[in-house]
Amino acid sequence: MADRVIAGRAIVAGNAEGDALVTSDALSFWGGYDFHTGEIIDRRHPLAGVRAAGRILAVPFSKGSSSTTAVLVEAVRAGTAPAAILTTGVDAFFALASIVADVMYGKPFPVIALEPVDFASLRSGEQLRIELSGVIRRI
Amino acid sequence: MLQLSDDDRAMLNGDRGPAPRLAMSILVRMADVYGAAELMDISQAHIDSTIYLGDATLDFAERLAALGARVAVPTSLNVSGVDECGWKDWAVPPDWAAKAARQMLAYEKMGAVPMWTCAPYQTHMRPAFGQQIAWGESNAIAFANSVIGARTERYPDLLDVCCAITGRVPAVGLHLTAQRAGQMLLRLAGVAPALQQDDQFFAVLGHLVGTLAGDQIPVIDGILVRPAEDRLKAFAAASASSGRVALFHMVGVTPEAPTLDAAFQGRAAPPAIEITTADLRAARRELTTADGQPLDMVILGSPHFSLAEFSLLAPLVAGRQVHPRVKFLVTSSRLMKERAEESGVLAPIVAFGAQITLDTCILASPMLPPEIKTLMTNSAKYAYYAPSLLNTRVTFGSLADCVRSAVEGRVVRDESLWRIA
Numbered sequence: 001m002a003d004r005v006i007a008g009r010a011i012v013a014g015n016a017e018g019d020a021l022v023t024s025d026a027l028s029f030w031g032g033y034d035f036h037t038g039e040i041i042d043r044r045h046p047l048a049g050v051r052a053a054g055r056i057l058a059v060p061f062s063k064g065s066s067s068t069t070a071v072l073v074e075a076v077r078a079g080t081a082p083a084a085i086l087t088t089g090v091d092a093f094f095a096l097a098s099i100v101a102d103v104m105y106g107k108p109f110p111v112i113a114l115e116p117v118d119f120a121s122l123r124s125g126e127q128l129r130i131e132l133s134g135v136i137r138r139i
Numbered sequence: 140m141l142q143l144s145d146d147d148r149a150m151l152n153g154d155r156g157p158a159p160r161l162a163m164s165i166l167v168r169m170a171d172v173y174g175a176a177e178l179m180d181i182s183q184a185h186i187d188s189t190i191y192l193g194d195a196t197l198d199f200a201e202r203l204a205a206l207g208a209r210v211a212v213p214t215s216l217n218v219s220g221v222d223e224c225g226w227k228d229w230a231v232p233p234d235w236a237a238k239a240a241r242q243m244l245a246y247e248k249m250g251a252v253p254m255w256t257c258a259p260y261q262t263h264m265r266p267a268f269g270q271q272i273a274w275g276e277s278n279a280i281a282f283a284n285s286v287i288g289a290r291t292e293r294y295p296d297l298l299d300v301c302c303a304i305t306g307r308v309p310a311v312g313l314h315l316t317a318q319r320a321g322q323m324l325l326r327l328a329g330v331a332p333a334l335q336q337d338d339q340f341f342a343v344l345g346h347l348v349g350t351l352a353g354d355q356i357p358v359i360d361g362i363l364v365r366p367a368e369d370r371l372k373a374f375a376a377a378s379a380s381s382g383r384v385a386l387f388h389m390v391g392v393t394p395e396a397p398t399l400d401a402a403f404q405g406r407a408a409p410p411a412i413e414i415t416t417a418d419l420r421a422a423r424r425e426l427t428t429a430d431g432q433p434l435d436m437v438i439l440g441s442p443h444f445s446l447a448e449f450s451l452l453a454p455l456v457a458g459r460q461v462h463p464r465v466k467f468l469v470t471s472s473r474l475m476k477e478r479a480e481e482s483g484v485l486a487p488i489v490a491f492g493a494q495i496t497l498d499t500c501i502l503a504s505p506m507l508p509p510e511i512k513t514l515m516t517n518s519a520k521y522a523y524y525a526p527s528l529l530n531t532r533v534t535f536g537s538l539a540d541c542v543r544s545a546v547e548g549r550v551v552r553d554e555s556l557w558r559i560a
Binding site: 011012026028031032035041042043044048060061062063064065066067068069070071073074076077078089090092093095096097099100103104 | 161164165168169172173174187188190192193194195196198199202275276277280292293294295296297298299349353354379380381382383425428502523524526527528
């Protein structure tokens with residue numbers, strides 16, 4: 001059985017709670033995420049058609065367009081962003097989106113880097129709580 | 140622990156005004172994210188944040204402009220959300236055009252050069268080998284690093300402008316020699332020179348390499364031809380669309396990889412992953428989502444069409460006519476269109492029935508009317524994104540295939556090199 005507690009590294013610290021949406025495939029938010037609906041729209045991605053708004057999105061890293069950041073900030077403004085993003089390494093694109101969302105709208109979201117083995121233990125649908133320290137609890 | 144210079148601290152404290160303060164405050168937080176020990180100077184920037192997406196991108200641009208932001212280094216501007224002069228010919232909503240134009244104005248006010256192109260490396264602002272730069276735009280990042288040997292991290296929108304305003308970047312990643320060594324080896328196995336010479340080859344290979352490379356710096360060995368610059372441009376754009384490639388080395392082709400050993404900076408190369416002709420055929424098939432022959436539009440120019448590409452297209456279309464049911468669109472920059480006009484290659488393209496869109500592209504501006512449902516392109520980047528962003532079907536083919544299809548009004552492709560033998 002998976003550990004109840006995962007020690008994540010808070011790249012951008014924050015609190016969040018929600019159900020996990022997990023993929024092992026990298027994602028470009030530009031061309032891959034509709035900030036009007038919060039839906040993943042990259043037809044070449046396994047999560048195509050799934051709504052990620054308000055969920056804890058676990059995606060190993062960003063790929064593709066530099067505008068991924070801008071799309072995520074638009075999503076924060078529109079209230080359609082994921083509640084948090086979990087990655088396998090430090091992803092500057094997701095971190096910047098959270099920092100700019102903080103600067104512009106006072107609405108950062110947690111960005112947490114996990115060890116690959118911990119990332120691999122995540123399952124879509126499980127309930128997670130992210131703490132300021134970067135600790136993630138299965139609830 | 141991040142050590143700031145006196146200048147950095149002056150900016151952070153607001154001694155240079157509110158815009159450098161805001162930009163530096165974001166940059167310092169990002170330096171922590173990157174784990175940088177210090178910031179370093181850049182001598183050029185390219186801002187991708189110009190693409191209007193909605194109110195947030197406009198808020199950010201206008202906030203910086205209102206604070207009196209000025210770029211500290213020569214800075215070019217990427218595509219915008221609207222063709223300033225030509226948008227009325229298309230389905231762009233007037234409200235979108237107005238807001239996209241406001242965003243353009245905000246960045247122009249900062250003193251950046253209004254190139255409005257995603258191929259700044261084909262203008263007079265092309266950086267030099269070894270030059271430290273901060274570039275946004277995925278295709279341009281990959282091209283600048285790999286084909287030119289300039290040095291930029293993979294900068295996201297909204298950070299590129301902070302770098303331009305401060306003239307500083309975190310001293311990490313692809314700015315540093317040691318971080319530019321190859322990390323994985325991909326080797327073409329038995330891929331015939333005739334296929335490597337095909338004008339789809341480098342776009343298809345780039346698409347495949349992007350999917351294979353993950354977050355690694357790929358080294359590609361086994362290239363037997365000397366690709367023209369626009370083929371490397373197609374490779375860079377494709378690999379930065381299907382993947383996150385910001386730097387690649389092509390042995391014997393790109394400047395930091397005269398040899399396999401140089402590509403890995405003298406370290407032992409990892410075991411090679413083979414790329415076969417069958418892998419390339421499969422990658423090419425992935426780029427096509429349409430079936431059958433219906434065709435509404437041929438679209439060329441992602442990244443923006445160069446003078447060399449206009450010059451290749453001109454003889455293919457001379458004396459021919461686009462089928463009345465089909466649109467034929469080339470996306471490019473004002474500069475390249477002007478050069479194509481001057482050199483006489485634009486006239487036959489226009490006479491053929493092609494339209495030219497400047498400053499933007501079909502992915503960055505909502506210009507296509509809803510009746511356009513099937514596209515054909517020679518751009519792997521257009522082929523990658525169009526199905527998701529535009530809800531269209533797409534066929535990938537050579538430049539000659541695109542022209543012939545436009546003339547016949549249906550998709551036709553010469554499959555002789557790509558058919559399974």
